[in-house]
Amino acid sequence: MQEKIAVIGAGTMGVGVSHAFAAAGHPVVMLDVSKQALDRAEELISRNIRYYTMLGAPPEPHPGAIMDVITLTTDLEDVADADFVVENVTENWDVKKPLYQQLEAVCKTETVFGVNTSAIPITRIAGLTGRPEQVIGVHFMNPVPLKPLVEVIHGFHTSDETVAFTRELIRGLGKDSLVVEDSPGFVTNRVMMLMVNEAICLLQENVAGAPEIDRLFTECFGHRMGPLATADLIGLDTVLYSLDVLLENFNDPKYRPSTLLRKLVDAGHLGCKSGQGFFSYA
Numbered sequence: 424m425q426e427k428i429a430v431i432g433a434g435t436m437g438v439g440v441s442h443a444f445a446a447a448g449h450p451v452v453m454l455d456v457s458k459q460a461l462d463r464a465e466e467l468i469s470r471n472i473r474y475y476t477m478l479g480a481p482p483e484p485h486p487g488a489i490m491d492v493i494t495l496t497t498d499l500e501d502v503a504d505a506d507f508v509v510e511n512v513t514e515n516w517d518v519k520k521p522l523y524q525q526l527e528a529v530c531k532t533e534t535v536f537g538v539n540t541s542a543i544p545i546t547r548i549a550g551l552t553g554r555p556e557q558v559i560g561v562h563f564m565n566p567v568p569l570k571p572l573v574e575v576i577h578g579f580h581t582s583d584e585t586v587a588f589t590r591e592l593i594r595g596l597g598k599d600s601l602v603v604e605d606s607p608g609f610v611t612n613r614v615m616m617l618m619v620n621e622a623i624c625l626l627q628e629n630v631a632g633a634p635e636i637d638r639l640f641t642e643c644f645g646h647r648m649g650p651l652a653t654a655d656l657i658g659l660d661t662v663l664y665s666l667d668v669l670l671e672n673f674n675d676p677k678y679r680p681s682t683l684l685r686k687l688v689d690a691g692h693l694g695c696k697s698g699q700g701f702f703s704y705a
């Protein structure tokens with residue numbers, strides 16, 4: 424019997440994480456506070472299945488197999504018996520904090536909490552629960568079904584059993600994992616968010632246009648995507664929240680988000696998920 428997975432948050436990451444666990448045969452409960460987000464998630468997963476298979480993800484065993492094992496809900500009681508929670512809600516302490524207090528109250532004592540955050544320290548989140556040894560960072564990359572490696576973050580209290588259990592689950596998805604110690608932004612986003620923010624500053628200063636900035640990275644450095652397209656894929660609100668977390672934690676002005684980034688988020692230009700960011704997505 425495959426472990427039951429609870430995926431909290433049905434946005435950009437929740438969609439991909441649910442897809443990956445369901446494709447590996449796990450029963451998945453996907454929870455969001457927004458019924459609209461759940462409807463959109465269902466539509467996106469169904470649409471992504473054929474697309475990701477074309478790009479190299481394992482095919483569905485039979486049509487409908489992936490959605491068949493995903494239950495959509497807005498009721499937290501439905502995740503009570505999950506073996507593993509992957510939390511993917513908005514990158515904001517005021518949103519995550521009450522959620523962990525609720526999860527702690529509702530989930531069985533054995534449940535392991537996997538935190539899919541871009542930058543918030545895992546030890547800080549673990550401190551919201553009465554089971555800090557069962558809290559671990561699982562930094563999945565977007566789009567989850569196509570990315571071969573997961574950055575796993577070892578919190579101050581995370582136990583060896585929790586690390587082993589989590590890595591085994593990730594192996595079952597056909598992915599590898601790499602364990603790093605807890606620090607804001609971990610390895611990936613401490614570097615990547617700075618690069619993305621600096622690219623936005625260049626655009627703001629009219630040093631070059633968005634296509635030109637990205638082209639220099641794809642064609643000169645061989646990056647698969649430029650920093651601005653990467654920001655659009657992540658979500659500009661998530662980039663902004665992550666920079667705010669890095670700035671708050673390190674108290675170093677090098678993480679100060681560009682004013683253009685803040686303006687675009689205020690304007691509702693959030694990247695791929697809203698249809699418009701630095702580039703347009705029909």
Ligand SMILES: NC(=O)c1ccc[n+]([C@@H]2O[C@H](COP(=O)([O-])OP(=O)(O)OC[C@H]3O[C@@H](n4cnc5c(N)ncnc54)[C@H](O)[C@@H]3O)[C@@H](O)[C@H]2O)c1
Pocket residue numbers: 431432433434435436437454455456457460510511512513514515518522539540541542562563564565656657658661665696
């Ligand atoms: N976007 C990326 O590329 C990426 C990559 C790795 C990690 N992350 C992290 O994953 C998390 C989610 O990011 P995202 O891009 O999917 O965000 P998103 O804005 O696309 O989705 C967040 C979802 O969480 C839901 N939500 C908010 N509060 C909730 C609650 N209390 N209970 C249940 N659902 C709730 C929202 O309704 C929304 O559907 C963030 O912490 C982010 O930093 C994002």
